[in-house]
Amino acid sequence: MTRVSVLFSGGKDSSLAAILLEPFFEVELVTCSFSLLPVGDVAGEAAKRLGFAHRVVRLDMSVLERAYELIIQDGFPRSAINHIHLAAIERLAKEKDNRFIADGVRRDDRVPVPEMSQIRSIEDRYGVSYMSPLKGCGRGVVDELVQRYLVIAEGQSDSVIKADYETEFRELIRRRAGAQRISELFPAHMQSHVIERKKVSGKEVAMICTHD
Amino acid sequence: MTRVSVLFSGGKDSSLAAILLEPFFEVELVTCSFSLLPVGDVAGEAAKRLGFAHRVVRLDMSVLERAYELIIQDGFPRSAINHIHLAAIERLAKEKDNRFIADGVRRDDRVPVPEMSQIRSIEDRYGVSYMSPLKGCGRGVVDELVQRYLVIAEGQSDSVIKADYETEFRELIRRRAGAQRISELFPAHMQSHVIERKKVSGKEVAMICTHD
DSSP states (O other), X not given: OOEEEEEOOSSHXXXXXXXXXXXXXXXXXEEEEOSSSOHHHHHHHHHHHHXXXXXXXXXXXXXXXXXXXXXHHHSXXXXXXXXXXXXXXXXXXXXXXXOEEEOOOOTTOOSOOOOHHHHHHHHHHHTOEEEOTTTTBOHHHHHHHHHXXXXXXXXXXXXXXXXXHHHHHHHHHHHHHOHHHHHHHSOOOEEXXXXXXXXXXXXXXXXXXXXX | OOEEEEEOOSSHHHHHHHHHHTTTSEEEEEEEEOSSSOHHHHHHHHHHHHTOEEEEEEOOHHHHHHHHHHHHHHSSSHHHHHHXXXXXXXXXXXXXXXXXXXXXXXTTOOSOOOOHHXXXXXXXXXXXXXXXXXXXXXXXXXXXXXXXXXXXXEEEXXXXXXXXXXXXXXXXXXXXXXXXXHHHHSOOOEEEEEEEEOOOOHHHHHHHHTTO
């Protein structure tokens, strides 16, 4: 079965993306880390609870340094987070034998929103295909599927343990400019972390099996 | 199991959208028709080959009349096709008990590309959720899945029998302004029509069933 590498933060969106791809691809979850904090372990635990293979990939610190320049220059995180996200996609695209790369980007996300011209450039240069299974889904669909398949913890972004880019990025800002600067640069927002995966019902499984 | 109504033209994109939703929703295919041509029958045949429930919904001729005004005014079909597409989504949204509406819009489609502000307005007014499972997918993903699941016929848009909006829209233009005008207003482009659905492999089915 064809493999897809899904960028995984331990949150509900990347978890759902993996669940949506599972009937069609051999899913592996991949968490990118700059080794500033043990985000790989946090994500690994969540991946285990979801029942997916998982690995951690190290991103070069120069990527985070550039993101830091961008957020200081802009005063808000959009370009910085997009920069890290694109670097993560390109990092996976460079790997030999990776043909499909996915993430949990949603229709209504404000960030990350990768530029399609940059995505197409990566696709063309490395011969990979990128996909965001939730890109065409609004909140109603995501809520329905989360409720059906996941048990999650939600809270403000400074209180939920996650393995997204923001976690280590905040840590770098804290080290460079102090904790106060984080709240100036990052608007507080809701974050989710996956606690558990619900079993699907027998009826759904039966329906899927009738393909054969 | 929660139902989703998938707008269906008999082409590969709406067929793939249905296949991607099948493990998660009870899929029904819906073809909109103005009753100018028997597009409902064409789509019904394709739906039967795919193994999905199918029904035909009549759209009011005023929608096609407005589309005709738009294409004559613009000289190209973008706004006109978007107008019909949005009317089709709204038509389904108005139906009692419809909560999820889907289509085969892809990442790289130039038309239809519904305005998100209009989609959100429909979602809010009728309490429905709209989704485009292929919206986050580039050509590589679509090609992979088509090759795996479908047998299709492809050809220029004036030679392939389809049940999309364009088919009846062209017919209206032919009646109003003559066949010559069609090729002036519609650039010829590749179209697909689903011939058959391939069986999925035993391995894939086994993988899906392990959820239980």
